[in-house]
Amino acid sequence: xxxxxxxxxxxxxxxxxxxxxxxxxxxxxxxxxxxxxxxxxxxxxxxxxxxxxxxxxxxxxxxxxxxxxxxxxxxxxxxxxxxxxxxxxxxxxxxxxxxxxxxxxxxxxxxxxxxxxxxxxxxxxxxxxxxxxxxxxx
Numbered sequence: 794x795x796x797x798x799x800x801x802x803x804x805x806x807x808x809x810x811x812x813x814x815x816x817x818x819x820x821x822x823x824x825x826x827x828x829x830x831x832x833x834x835x836x837x838x839x840x841x842x843x844x845x846x847x848x849x850x851x852x853x854x855x856x857x858x859x860x861x862x863x864x865x866x867x868x869x870x871x872x873x874x875x876x877x878x879x880x881x882x883x884x885x886x887x888x889x890x891x892x893x894x895x896x897x898x899x900x901x902x903x904x905x906x907x908x909x910x911x912x913x914x915x916x917x918x919x920x921x922x923x924x925x926x927x928x929x930x931x
Contacts, residue, residue: 841886842917846871846879851914854889854906862902880904888913 842848849869853860860868866876883889888910892903906914 838920839913839917841882841888842913844879846875847883848917850876850879850883850904851888851906851910854904855911855914859892859903859905862904865904883910886910886913 842851846869850865853865853868862873862876862880865880866873869876871879880889880891884891886909887907889904889906892905894901894903
């Protein structure tokens, strides 16, 4: 059989510890802690909300007490993975919360907007309104 080891690129050796250096140490490497989301500075557009699906999720949740994953999916005609990824970004920022349960032995995820999320959405809308007004004056 042919050797299936990966080729070493220049600079790789400097980044990898030697076998002697790792002897007796756990194979697990520490994982960097997630950083808190950057807050939009005053006057700056919140790039987290700017994306179409995330803006849609935020707007829909602002108008409804809660919506399920399937309701959001139907509203925006996106795949499960796409919606899940966008919802997770909003959750990580603290803009929405997800409550997972089972209904008739099937998983059910309900989303709600948080106070932080509502304030972020209002800031975003105020920013967009200011851009529209400035454009109309031009």
